[in-house]
Amino acid sequence: MKGFTHFISATAIATCIPGAAEYAVNNTSYIIVLGGVFGILPDTLDFKLNRFTHKYDELYDPGENPDPNDIAAVVAKWLDVAYAEKRSVFLHLHTIKVGADLWREYLVRFKEDSREIEVEIGGIVNTGKVPVPNSAPEVRIIGRAKVSCDFKQNYSTVTTVNIFSGPSFGFVPKNNAIDIQFIPWHRGWSHSLTFGALCGIVVWVIVALCTKNWLYPGWMFAAVVTFGLWTHVLEDQLGHLGSNLFYPFTKERSEGFHLMHANDAIPNFLTVWLSVAAIFWNMYRVLPQSDNTQIHINGLRYLLYVVIIPVGLLLIGAFIAKKKSSDQEEIHRPEEQEEEVAM
Amino acid sequence: MPFLMLKVFLSTVAGTLVSIVIGCLPAMHVYNVATLFIVFYAAVSKSVLGSDPYVMMPFMMGLVVGWAILNTVPTVFLGAPDESSMLMVFPTQKYLMQGRGYEATALTAVGALGGVICLLAASPFLPKIMPIARRVVGPNIFWILMLIIVYMVMSEFPKGGDHGDTRLARLLDAWKSLSAGILTLLLSGWLGFILIRKPITTEYAFSNIMPAFIGLFGVPWVIQNIISGTEVPKQYFPKSIDCNGFIIFRGVSAGFLGGFFAAFFPIVTGGIGGLLAGHATAQSDERSFIISQGTSKLVYYVGAFMLFFVPMAHITRGGLANMLQTMFVPRTMADYYMVIGAVAISGALAFVLLGVMSRATIWLITKIDYRYASIAALLFMVGIVFGITRFQGLLLMTVATGIGMIPIVLHSRRSNCMGVLLIPVALDMAGYGPAIAKFMGLI
Numbered sequence: 195m196k197g198f199t200h201f202i203s204a205t206a207i208a209t210c211i212p213g214a215a216e217y218a219v220n221n222t223s224y225i226i227v228l229g230g231v232f233g234i235l236p237d238t239l240d241f242k243l244n245r246f247t248h249k250y251d252e253l254y255d256p257g258e259n260p261d262p263n264d265i266a267a268v269v270a271k272w273l274d275v276a277y278a279e280k281r282s283v284f285l286h287l288h289t290i291k292v293g294a295d296l297w298r299e300y301l302v303r304f305k306e307d308s309r310e311i312e313v314e315i316g317g318i319v320n321t322g323k324v325p326v327p328n329s330a331p332e333v334r335i336i337g338r339a340k341v342s343c344d345f346k347q348n349y350s351t352v353t354t355v356n357i358f359s360g361p362s363f364g365f366v367p368k369n370n371a372i373d374i375q376f377i378p379w380h381r382g383w384s385h386s387l388t389f390g391a392l393c394g395i396v397v398w399v400i401v402a403l404c405t406k407n408w409l410y411p412g413w414m415f416a417a418v419v420t421f422g423l424w425t426h427v428l429e430d431q432l433g434h435l436g437s438n439l440f441y442p443f444t445k446e447r448s449e450g451f452h453l454m455h456a457n458d459a460i461p462n463f464l465t466v467w468l469s470v471a472a473i474f475w476n477m478y479r480v481l482p483q484s485d486n487t488q489i490h491i492n493g494l495r496y497l498l499y500v501v502i503i504p505v506g507l508l509l510i511g512a513f514i515a516k517k518k519s520s521d522q523e524e525i526h527r528p529e530e531q532e533e534e535v536a537m
Numbered sequence: 538m539p540f541l542m543l544k545v546f547l548s549t550v551a552g553t554l555v556s557i558v559i560g561c562l563p564a565m566h567v568y569n570v571a572t573l574f575i576v577f578y579a580a581v582s583k584s585v586l587g588s589d590p591y592v593m594m595p596f597m598m599g600l601v602v603g604w605a606i607l608n609t610v611p612t613v614f615l616g617a618p619d620e621s622s623m624l625m626v627f628p629t630q631k632y633l634m635q636g637r638g639y640e641a642t643a644l645t646a647v648g649a650l651g652g653v654i655c656l657l658a659a660s661p662f663l664p665k666i667m668p669i670a671r672r673v674v675g676p677n678i679f680w681i682l683m684l685i686i687v688y689m690v691m692s693e694f695p696k697g698g699d700h701g702d703t704r705l706a707r708l709l710d711a712w713k714s715l716s717a718g719i720l721t722l723l724l725s726g727w728l729g730f731i732l733i734r735k736p737i738t739t740e741y742a743f744s745n746i747m748p749a750f751i752g753l754f755g756v757p758w759v760i761q762n763i764i765s766g767t768e769v770p771k772q773y774f775p776k777s778i779d780c781n782g783f784i785i786f787r788g789v790s791a792g793f794l795g796g797f798f799a800a801f802f803p804i805v806t807g808g809i810g811g812l813l814a815g816h817a818t819a820q821s822d823e824r825s826f827i828i829s830q831g832t833s834k835l836v837y838y839v840g841a842f843m844l845f846f847v848p849m850a851h852i853t854r855g856g857l858a859n860m861l862q863t864m865f866v867p868r869t870m871a872d873y874y875m876v877i878g879a880v881a882i883s884g885a886l887a888f889v890l891l892g893v894m895s896r897a898t899i900w901l902i903t904k905i906d907y908r909y910a911s912i913a914a915l916l917f918m919v920g921i922v923f924g925i926t927r928f929q930g931l932l933l934m935t936v937a938t939g940i941g942m943i944p945i946v947l948h949s950r951r952s953n954c955m956g957v958l959l960i961p962v963a964l965d966m967a968g969y970g971p972a973i974a975k976f977m978g979l980i
Binding site: 459 | 628631668669670672673674676677679680683684687688691692694695698699700704707708711712715783786787813816817818819820821822823824826967968
């Protein structure tokens with residue numbers, strides 16, 4: 195899921211911790227903010243630290259005029275090295291920047307059955323990944339390289355390399371084959387339940403030392419932090435990558451449930467909407483009783499008007515939009531096929 | 538009754554037509570001009586002519602709606618970036634450099650019109666919902682503002698860090714832009730803290746913050762244009778815009794949520810609201826982003842002013858509502874629906890006017906050197922600041938410009954400059970303001 199989704203859902207969880215929302219209001223405390231901070235922390239650690247400190251065997255730059263055979267050969271070479279030397283190998287493929295806001299796209303296909311790496315040079319896209327018209331090569335430019343061992347790519351057999359930073363791969367020997375791990379620096383220790391628990395303990399100790407009380411409010415801060423981080427970890431399990439849940443007791447990332455992609459709009463927005471609804475309800479729940487003008491919100495009506503109806507409408511809208519776009523794809527597909535044949 | 542309706546209609550149209558002038562000039566904020574009209578109105582109301590809120594309020598609404606839509610013109614056409622900064626500028630500027638400036642204004646106009654429709658659709662529910670929302674959220678605003686600040690810092694992506702001989706070199710390269718973002722936020726916050734404790738003018742709160750805003754956001758942009766000597770390419774006028782219903786729906790819905798969030802919460806601006814909503818809806822399409830910014834800006838300014846008219850809600854968000862609250866108290870639903878009508882009339886009129894003004898501006902920038910246009914814009918900004926706040930304001934604007942240049946030079950997110958309001962207000966609300974002000978020697 196997107197960073198904001200993790201952030202807001204962890205904040206919502208923080209408001210659900212017994213006593214936390216009241217504590218925030220009564221003590222002008224930022225305890226709820228801590229939930230959001232630890233909800234986004236795993237990605238912050240990965241994308242602002244681990245990504246740059248990870249040790250690579252090669253950082254490959256295809257240059258401005260890329261040769262697909264060269265790119266395929268580099269990937270194949272490191273797969274072979276991992277197999278021959280029985281060690282994990284890490285490769286990073288750079289993107290191809292061709293203008294201030296323009297990038298040459300290329301695709302890397304891992305063909306497990308034919309033990310082959312195929313690279314295809316694509317058209318130019320802008321930073322919003324919108325293709326520049328007429329920028330695709332007139333004839334398909336494809337390069338191939340053979341690999342001498344079996345390999346398995348669990349995430350996706352096609353990797354599209356286009357904007358900003360390129361992808362990283364970990365080639366890990368396993369069961370007489372190579373396991374290809376996509377962005378291996380991501381969702382390791384930082385995305386483990388154990389790390390969440392550790393953060394909670396550390397925060398508990400700090401709060402206890404500051405307040406000179408070992409139980410309250412230390413446990414509450416610890417719960418906000420731990421559940422905030424765990425929310426992120428558990429949400430990530432819905433995707434493809436999964437994470438290393440019990441580092442250091444487990445060494446590898448578990449596979450996700452493959453239910454969604456991190457960038458999918460509907461699940462992200464749904465989570466944000468439900469989180470905001472939960473935060474609002476919890477704020478209402480702890481509204482100071484001393485106020486003169488009391489308000490009353492009917493719980494069932496709130497559920498109906500804020501959760502059931504909007505979520506239902508959104509899901510119906512998404513279904514219609516998806517059907518419409520798949521119908522349009524059907525209309526356009528024959529033309530694309532004709533163009534390919536003509537080439 | 539028909540006379541009243543005619544009066545409201547004509548006042549709205551007049552306000553919208555006046556907004557053409559202020560909307561198309563860089564750095565000319567609607568609140569500055571509204572101040573002049575309010576002073577004039579106050580003077581007239583004491584004379585034999587008396588006061589007529591059914592002229593003033595629709596006029597003001599026309600002014601705000603028109604400005605929120607027409608201000609797209611200087612945003613798109615007077616902010617051409619140079620090559621090096623193309624990755625961190627708004628998509629509207631990218632469109633301008635691709636000769637698609639008109640398309641960018643059209644997309645923004647679609648977003649703004651979508652915002653008007655959403656506001657009209659939401660208007661029957663607001664009188665019931667807003668008083669409750671205000672009561673529930675009120676005691677929690679301090680931590681919600683801090684939540685926004687924290688998210689702005691933590692969500693900034695590193696730019697660079699891919700090419701480096703060592704891991705440390707890559708890490709340092711990546712953290713260059715991240716550190717610049719944090720520095721910008723802190724310095725802006727520091728400036729805001731000083732500004733709130735030691736205002737340069739106490740007459741109107743907006744005039745106090747205006748030089749800082751122009752310095753943080755407007756001047757660096759124009760200086761960049763002047764230094765880089767950017768040439769704007771030939772602009773094209775497409776027969777239709779390149780987007781479909783889903784992109785419009787996504788942009789408008791994200792923009793509405795963000796804009797309304799900003800309109801409801803103090804200090805949060807439409808830009809921040811739009812940014813948060815864009816992240817919430819996993820937006821990556823530039824067209825959708827431009828549409829959402831158009832919606833967000835309109836809903837932020839117009840929605841904030843509209844909330845002022847919700848009877849018994851007592852919501853004064855935005856400079857205009859704050860200025861008018863001493864002169865007018867909305868009492869009935871009729872007052873509320875009067876301004877809703879004004880929003881509809883003005884929104885439709887400004888939508889049409891945006892196309893006309895975009896064409897006129899494109900004609901203008903092809904006739905004169907873009908660098909001269911930028912110099913004229915800079916002089917205009919300096920003139921506005923000097924005219925309203927004199928030398929103190931100019932000094933403040935200069936300091937703010939220094940801070941505003943950091944994200945441009947070091948390629949970080951420019952929205953960090955919003956720390957100027959977010960940080961001091963969030964800390965004040967949490968009760969830490971006096972201690973920090975004492976530490977800074979301000980009290």
